[in-house]
Amino acid sequence: MMKIIVVDDEETIVETVENKLRKEGYTVFTAGTAEEGMRLYRLIKPDLLLLDIMLPQRSGVDLARAIRKDSSVPVIFLTAKASEDDRVKGLEIADDYIVKPFSLAEVAARVKSVLRRATGETPNEILESGNLRIDPRTHEAWLDDKTVQLSPKEFALLYFLVRHKGQVFSREILLDRVWGQDAYVSARTVDVHVRWLRERVETEPSRPERLLTVRGVGYKFIG
Template sequence: MPAVSTRVLLVEDDAMISEALSLALADEGFDIECAATGEDGLELLERIQVDVVLLDLMLPGIDGLTVCRSVRGRGALPIIVITARADTQDVIAGLEAGADDYVTKPLVAGELAARIRALLRRAAPPPPSRFTLGGLEIRPDEESVLRNGSPVHLTRTEFRLLTELTSAEGKVVTREQLLQRVWDHDYFGDTRLLDVHIRRLRRKIEPDPDNPTLVLTVRGRGYQIASGS
């Protein structure tokens, strides 16, 4: 059960959903702050510290994607987007905007609580060790990546994904293994979450993201770090 100090910001314009979800998550031990608009959510983030943001994509005024980009631009705060349509581009758009995970309506409080806990576990410090990858220095003990001495800004999820691949030392890591190890739950064949994060990671660490030389795709299996990197 999470500690009471674990604070979640819920940005949801439907008052009934917001109230029901707040009560259910409070029963799970979370401290909930609510905002009905993207503007209110961003304003709250200026005043209070939260551990996770739950963000509806369909908001009045500033839409959820814009809010997601704004939150991500401020740092690595974990974001879970809420969408009503899992079979459209909404999911991919939310992940591309910087979300770490997604859930679909109707929401199940127990499942959502498990997703939040998984994000919080990923925020825990990894074991001390260092890796080099091409021109990168990866420091799990500091949760940081340097390129030629300059910091590369990754989200916690992107960093965890990179360290899982790097620690495999060139061996193929399957999509299923990465989903389980990084997100701590199964997606029943839905690899959009992983593939979008791989694209985001490549944009930050690859010299040419369209022709990756560090994080390689192994067709039909998964991903691997280039041997000799």
């Protein structure tokens, strides 16, 4: 049975989400602070975490970043922060982003979708392109043997584009293939992640030579 940790300081939300997920067949653990959430994470090693962003003392974003240093376990943010900028920044760290108020059916569906993607078959081929090397087994990338720090979604996007080097993909296709059909994000999310990737893998991000824009179509990686 899959284990899920819910971290939120609103008791009503915790109780209703916990009950719904238990009915869906998950084992659920709950916490009201980031510190409690981290203790549970270390003890339980869950299959997924649902995190509120605006927690007391330490935010859910800080907790997610700390967990990301240790694991690629799926994280979904549950939050009242609803602007597009908040969503984009949240998805730099998390696998999905659910805005309050939400329906319990939506939460269950998004949890199922993220877990399906996380446990599905993942390519394990190490890719090399010039001085860039990417290892999906460890979620690490290197430029000239120097580690490139990437968020989970940045890594997934880079790996997908390098694996299909030379092919042009629209924003819609990238959203589907990297974020998944059930991800509630806009095409701008792709643009932002491409910009972040250029800052990491291009010598001059403002004049990209590897991760190119094909005007009116989308993006491609060429070398």
